[in-house]
Amino acid sequence: MTVRTRFAPSPTGQVHIGNIRAAIYNWLFARHTGGKFLLRIEDTDRARSTPAALQTVLDALAWLDLQPDEPPLYQSTRTAAHLAAAEELLRRGCAYRTDKGGTGQGECVLFRMPGTDLSFHDEIKGDLVKQAADLPDFVIVRSDSTPVFHLANVVDDIAMQVTHVIRGDDHVANTFRHIALFRALGAPVPKYAHLPMIVNAQGKPYSKRDGAAYVGDFRAQGYLPAALLNYLALLGWSPGDDREVLSRAELIRLFTLARVQSSPAQMDPVKLQWMNGEYMRALPPAARAAGCRDVLQARGLWNDALPAEYLGRVLDVLQERVKLFTDIATAAYFFTEDYPYDEAVVQKRLRAPGALERLAAARSAYAALTDFSARSTEQALRDLAAARGASFGDWVHPVRVAVSGTAIGPSLFHLLEVLGRHRVLQRLDKTLARFTA
Numbered sequence: 001m002t003v004r005t006r007f008a009p010s011p012t013g014q015v016h017i018g019n020i021r022a023a024i025y026n027w028l029f030a031r032h033t034g035g036k037f038l039l040r041i042e043d044t045d046r047a048r049s050t051p052a053a054l055q056t057v058l059d060a061l062a063w064l065d066l067q068p069d070e071p072p073l074y075q076s077t078r079t080a081a082h083l084a085a086a087e088e089l090l091r092r093g094c095a096y097r098t099d100k101g102g103t104g105q106g107e108c109v110l111f112r113m114p115g116t117d118l119s120f121h122d123e124i125k126g127d128l129v130k131q132a133a134d135l136p137d138f139v140i141v142r143s144d145s146t147p148v149f150h151l152a153n154v155v156d157d158i159a160m161q162v163t164h165v166i167r168g169d170d171h172v173a174n175t176f177r178h179i180a181l182f183r184a185l186g187a188p189v190p191k192y193a194h195l196p197m198i199v200n201a202q203g204k205p206y207s208k209r210d211g212a213a214y215v216g217d218f219r220a221q222g223y224l225p226a227a228l229l230n231y232l233a234l235l236g237w238s239p240g241d242d243r244e245v246l247s248r249a250e251l252i253r254l255f256t257l258a259r260v261q262s263s264p265a266q267m268d269p270v271k272l273q274w275m276n277g278e279y280m281r282a283l284p285p286a287a288r289a290a291g292c293r294d295v296l297q298a299r300g301l302w303n304d305a306l307p308a309e310y311l312g313r314v315l316d317v318l319q320e321r322v323k324l325f326t327d328i329a330t331a332a333y334f335f336t337e338d339y340p341y342d343e344a345v346v347q348k349r350l351r352a353p354g355a356l357e358r359l360a361a362a363r364s365a366y367a368a369l370t371d372f373s374a375r376s377t378e379q380a381l382r383d384l385a386a387a388r389g390a391s392f393g394d395w396v397h398p399v400r401v402a403v404s405g406t407a408i409g410p411s412l413f414h415l416l417e418v419l420g421r422h423r424v425l426q427r428l429d430k431t432l433a434r435f436t437a
């Protein structure tokens, strides 16, 4: 039996990480078993399934490189097949028409549940059972002749010859109904695997109130698709050892449903950031620079006048401070003379007694250096500290605030070297003029 899995999103807006994780697990399972990964667009909600929502789904899949092996099936094109299945169920006595509520608004079709307890083996949750009393008959075709989700979902899974349904555990309760439909339609019941919910730090379903929750958010924030894929693969599954940075090939080789956990998986944005930093580090320098350049250009911080290799030198200095492409924007002072001064830092570092005098002395020493490098700029401040007193830090902090406006940043002396003497002296002069009363 060739494994056939499918991702069956309802395109109604953004793509939540829980949904795309279902796609990732379906894709990994299909690749691991040499099967097929299929896509079904459950676009029967005509009001919400807009072309833009559909494009969002397709973009998310393309960005993460989760390409289906067959053309997508659009559920909205399948109404005739869904209704034909309902007719078949009526003929077999497994369904009946009724004017629900007696409103005179027309008859709907109800599926007749078998009247026995139902059970199934979930590949992740184990054996699940539901009492007959909790399994009432249910509508499969509305009075306006539109098929209901349960019918469409099952009829299309049969048509697509899906062997494994891997989806969120919000569908567990539906699965009892779906199994009954498969049986009534005389079709083999697929295996089911319901994925644990993604929760926040409080154990509640992770939502946009908790932070970035949609694939598009992470893309906009500068995450690398490979890092997000790796992180989400681990959100509810583990390879059985403590390895975390795993290539696509390794994920495919190691993935099994048996190692998917049944308890909720907690979204950890800090870990995702760390993961992204790992992938950033592994990127070829040119690719890292290109991603950062896009961010700088989008924010109007790109400066064509700076030398071609300048961004590469900045990234060498920033190193692991750039975990996301967008982190480059936190070091805008590398790219513009118009950087803001952090008021609290100015207060603490430039308004401290003697700070501006030390800054002026540093300016003179830097102007006199024959070679302007990380080493020489550091030595100059050490010499000043030794000769004039005050701690080395008291010499360092005002210079940092003057050239960057902030207290946070990479090694000051490497920052100075990359800026170069001309810009450093300009910035020291500007700062002295601005804050000397």
Ligand code: GLU
Residues within 6 Å of the ligand: 007, 008, 009, 010, 042, 153, 165, 166, 167, 168, 171
């Ligand atoms: N359209 C359903 C959803 O997005 C699909 C459920 C399924 O995978 O069967 O939840």
